[in-house]
Amino acid sequence: MEDFILSVCLAAKKASFELARYDTAQKNKILEHIADELINNSQKILNANLQDLDNAKNKPSHYQDRLRLTQKRIQGIADGVKEIIQLSDPIGEVLEQYKNKDNLNISKVRVPLGVVGIIYEARPNVTVDTAALCIKSGNAIILRGSRDAYHSNSALVQIMKDAIKQAGGNPDIVGYIDCSHEQAIGLMKANQYIDVLVPRGSEKLIQTVVQNSTIPVIETGTGNCHVYIHSAADLDMALNVAVNAKISRPSVCNAAESLLIDESIYQEFLPKICQALVDNGVKIKGCPKTCSVFGECEPATEEDYYTEFLDYIISVKVVQDYNEAIDHINHYGTKHSECIVTQDAKVAREFTNRVDAAAVYINASTRFTDGGVFGLGAELGISTQKLHARGPVGLKELTSYKYVILGDGQVR
């Protein structure tokens, strides 16, 4: 590992022990200062961002849009930090407390993870959002952002470090690493210093981290979500839910990418729902049966069923029954959010029991999978793995626990 990376890792690890001892008031004071200094220094941030935007002027417009900061967006980021101040502090919570048969007093106490590493793309808001969540949950953070956002991130990190210092904290609790892709691979093996690595961004980024990291990873993100319309569905509700799941915000991970419908109802109902989707600008990629009853249909390929379009595109497939729907979802899905629309409680129960996903919906849009909506507060992302955290990763999901055992000389 390069020296400059090692020194950030060492400093963060050291600072993490200090941060773990800050009480809630100290952590909130740091966050208050960060929120205030972001606003006070917004011109500095905007100037730095202009440099990045200038360098990225040949990139696609959606890329530039994600990279762009405005006064309003900076205000939004600062407001996000203030929201995190309002959330309750998970650290120190006693999860269990009991006396065992040896008369030992055993407590299971919530503690920070230690150092959280974030590897992300050219979205400068992630720099502050993730740092604030980590600080509140008592974790030091090491940020490795895209080089395309270098000036913006440097400005944001410097402002955060100054604010932490002003608040009496150790500025090393936020570390930033500007490095090449090859050097980032080295960072992914710094098990001694980083307790968990969270990739934030595209499927490609996530897979690079999963494939290369020896540090435990929380995999977040990809949502190839399905809406399945069962034969016993309330069809008005089904249309409403499916259209909402697809079009209310197609670029996010909890948007629907695929529609499944029972064979017994497709001939009459599928043309209606496809028309409603097309009327909202959605392109249909259908199975042969779908294309046979709806004209504006492009044949779906095997690849399409695996695809998270993140766009106004949906794959549509007619299935024999709920068994085929469940098998299809477990095969093609990404374990994110899956929905059945039905009035049959027994079928609904089979679906929720058998579908392997973080969030399984009966008669509601997949779009609700979100830390805020679920009552967890702000989130770092949606975990699609089963280890440690599943679904929204909020403050509690950024913690571990330790056993504290009080005895009076017991030996075994």
Add this chain to the structure above:
Amino acid sequence: MEDFILSVCLAAKKASFELARYDTAQKNKILEHIADELINNSQKILNANLQDLDNAKNKPSHYQDRLRLTQKRIQGIADGVKEIIQLSDPIGEVLEQYKNKDNLNISKVRVPLGVVGIIYEARPNVTVDTAALCIKSGNAIILRGSRDAYHSNSALVQIMKDAIKQAGGNPDIVGYIDCSHEQAIGLMKANQYIDVLVPRGSEKLIQTVVQNSTIPVIETGTGNCHVYIHSAADLDMALNVAVNAKISRPSVCNAAESLLIDESIYQEFLPKICQALVDNGVKIKGCPKTCSVFGECEPATEEDYYTEFLDYIISVKVVQDYNEAIDHINHYGTKHSECIVTQDAKVAREFTNRVDAAAVYINASTRFTDGGVFGLGAELGISTQKLHARGPVGLKELTSYKYVILGDGQVR
């Protein structure tokens, strides 16, 4: 991945969905049959084991001892399965249930992880112990045992599969892979089929898995555990705890490997405690101060402080105060079990807050870190990582959760 490995993975994944739906009675029935058939077929197991022992006759005796099965050991394994039957089934537990602001009914429900992979050494008991824990927690299991235990493992797995079939279950819930080291590396990248990988064995085995696996790993095992004697300790208790932690079973991970003692008390007390250790057959590797007050002392190297001896050897170091003790432990320790002996409640609190380990003891031997002792029942091992599970990995630690959301047509 080789075809024979792939076919075991595919079968286990498929069977895991079936197993996830078995109720407690079905799982217990399978475990009953396994326990009974192990006893009924003990001669077959012993014959197979003799073949393995014959092949291993040039290996060290402790290696052969771990490999050896006897009638009594088979009875012990079967009794272990029966104990797991008695434990309560974690699956289906509703961890949280609430109505959110959108009037959605949200439940957080405990579910199996799916498929658990176990990579282990030539200890045939692990084959059955881990399979029984996985079955009870609703997880299919893929076992990759040492080739040195091939005949024993094959016999045990065949008996388990037959027993599962007799009990009406799908025998594919237990998969066994006999493969080379290179092929095992391939298995460590089968993310599509295996949800979590647990290495069981030496530090070398664990590190091979950590370094190569792209599947999430639960790291278990290594315990470089310390007993720290603070200046305000009850010295009789301190001697008792330190000696017990070292000698009651030196080969296990929760045994003490290092003794730290405050400078203000070492001159008088250290010779006594070292003598007690030596009287129990322990070899002392000490810092210069230790060697200056106790004759039978070999100078400790830097390497010694990192070493899990798993033997009648202990490193001893005089520290200035509890701050140095905490820093030393956080630097050299393996985050397993750490102990302070003190009557000073404030210092004890500092120690438990600041020492980064799965289990932190005040005035009790580190030897208590164990699923059974902590009231979790049988365990798969002691996790020394902070993600997912820390400390004993019992049935609950072999589960994940899903959110089940019931609506009546809500859209966002």
